[in-house]
Amino acid sequence: MEMDGIRVQAVSGRDARGNLLARLYSRSGEDITKSFPDLLPSLHLQDSSDLEHDASRKPLHTFRHHAPFAIDGELLVVRDGRVQTFNVLQQRLNRKVVSPKLMKDYPIHLRAYDLLGEGDTDLRTLPFAERRARLEAFVARLDDPRVDLSPTIAFEQLGRPHRRTKKSRQRRRGRRPEAVEGVMLKRRERAVFFVRR
Numbered sequence: 001m002e003m004d005g006i007r008v009q010a011v012s013g014r015d016a017r018g019n020l021l022a023r024l025y026s027r028s029g030e031d032i033t034k035s036f037p038d039l040l041p042s043l044h045l046q047d048s049s050d051l052e053h054d055a056s057r058k059p060l061h062t063f064r065h066h067a068p069f070a071i072d073g074e075l076l077v078v079r080d081g082r083v084q085t086f087n088v089l090q091q092r093l094n095r096k097v098v099s100p101k102l103m104k105d106y107p108i109h110l111r112a113y114d115l116l117g118e119g120d121t122d123l124r125t126l127p128f129a130e131r132r133a134r135l136e137a138f139v140a141r142l143d144d145p146r147v148d149l150s151p152t153i154a155f156e157q158l159g160r161p162h163r164r165t166k167k168s169r170q171r172r173r174g175r176r177p178e179a180v181e182g183v184m185l186k187r188r189e190r191a192v193f194f195v196r197r
Contacts, residue, residue, distance in 0.1 A: 004086045005076040006093070008032070010043060010110060011117075013068045020068070024075070035095055036075065038103040039110060042146035069138065070117035071110070074150075078109040110147045112139055 012022045022043050024033045033040070077084040077092065092098075092106045115135035116124050123131050132152070139149050 004083070005074040005089055005111070008073060008075050008110070009116070010039075010071045010073060011069065012043065035092065035098060036108050037098060039075075039108045039146060042110070042144040043142070068117065068119060069115065071112050071135070071138075072114040072116055073110045073112040076109045076111055077106045078146075079107065083109075083111075108146070111150050112147060113150050 007027045009025045010022065011025065012020060015021055022033070022040050023031055024036055024039070026032050075089070077089045088106065092102065092108060095102065112135055114128070115131050115138055116122070118134060118138065123134065126134075136149060139147055
């Protein structure tokens, strides 16, 4: 399912000195990393040289992933385990200063859709089923509540739309589903291909 957030690629690589670093890029390719500093520690990307400069991050021994990667996903605000609407997420967008209060009130989360690269391997030519298995293993290794997997639903399970009755509407009244924007369809055997808009 596609959520009501902003689509991003979370990527990591090494700089000229060989230090591992992470970046968040918007769908248009804009580097939006500085707007979401609270998500970077969740990606467990810290080199020992970073440790002496940034004591606010997790200790080095808690990091489980030290190789480059590229994740396709969605940035969301999640409170009490529930995805918030895009209107709530907008409080975090285009901020020049990200205060501790803003990070606390609007906690950022990455919902991972696909793993496009891991280590030196470009995974885009692999079938989605294989990329998904690798993504599941990757997110399990991260073991961080701010990074999770999008749920998958087999096409056959989508079924036919059901008619809503007055009784079913009454049962649902007052309960807001997660901020689901739509459904993303991917063939299990398909590689990644790009279409320019």
